[in-house]
């Protein structure tokens with residue numbers, strides 16, 4: 001009755017959220033006196049299986065096959081469903097990326113299981129059952145979810161748990177398993193990939209985000225935001241108002257209909273703090289708000305508030321931090 005974790009990879013590179021989830025799985029399994037199994041699907045991904053052992057897996061189920069080279073729902077879900085049926089894990093965890101959420105949803109629907117999505121915390125109750133904490137009502141309330149059926153499944157939001165230390169001396173077993181579907185049974189074909197970003201830090205993965213809202217007043221108003229972000233090694237975020245105005249592309253949008261983020265530091269500049277924006281960032285570890293209006297709702301969730309014109313504060317912060325951080 002072990003804890004299973006799906007390890008996501010793209011082009012042979014593991015997604016770091018998978019290691020965060022695996023580290024948490026290790027803690028849960030230790031608390032239950034049980035084992036952790038990682039599931040690695042892809043082609044030429046044996047190295048990821050070895051890394052999974054270093055990050056806490058006792059066993060790795062490795063399906064290495066040309067049909068699994070790129071993520072496709074049908075062949076991936078087929079392997080996952082077979083593993084669940086054969087091994088009946090107590091708990092199955094997924095990183096809450098778009099692929100992880102899609103796969104978890106498909107597997108849960110096909111097997112009639114529940115899945116708690118976007119979890120921020122996981123623990124075991126006195127009977128050893130999973131209790132998953134997730135935000136509801138656009139992030140205003142955190143609720144605990146318990147499960148009627150097994151495996152108890154949850155997707156986990158990025159940075160909910162710390163990155164574990166890899167231990168290259170750990171030992172474990174890699175078990176090769178076959179793909180379930182043949183190529184001719186898979187309706188979706190991957191014809192190629194197009195790179196969207198140009199080396200900028202993505203809001204979904206950033207430790208620090210500097211966001212701009214309608215208060216930046218135009219596309220050029222994002223320049224001081226970008227400069228502060230560059231000094232901090234941060235990603236640039238935005239409110240929907242700024243995105244809808246065409247000042248910055250949608251991929252930067254934070255909120256209910258944008259990215260849900262949980263960085264160590266979120267700096268909101270000229271953002272009022274509408275509930276739909278807070279839904280995407282209120283669980284950030286430290287929130288700094290810069291806004292001219294002392295009544296702006298963003299100050300209700302901010303750890304530090306600066307009531308001032310962002311065009312004065314942001315360049316001043318950039319200068320000071322440039323010196324302090326010597327960048």
Ligand SMILES: Cc1cc2nc3c(=O)[nH]c(=O)nc-3n(C[C@H](O)[C@H](O)[C@H](O)COP(=O)(O)OP(=O)(O)OC[C@H]3O[C@@H](n4cnc5c(N)ncnc54)[C@H](O)[C@@H]3O)c2cc1C
Nearest residue numbers: 213214215239240241255256257258270272276277292310
């Ligand atoms: C279904 C739905 C989904 C939505 N999803 C999202 C979402 O995902 N993300 C999102 O962000 N919004 C979302 N919204 C929109 C949301 O309701 C707000 O309209 C939006 O967040 C407002 O953006 P804002 O804070 O940038 O703009 P405003 O609310 O106009 O606030 C601008 C702020 O800038 C301040 N300001 C102005 N000039 C300066 C200056 N020089 N210096 C400092 N401060 C200044 C003002 O005091 C003000 O507080 C959604 C709405 C709906 C209905």
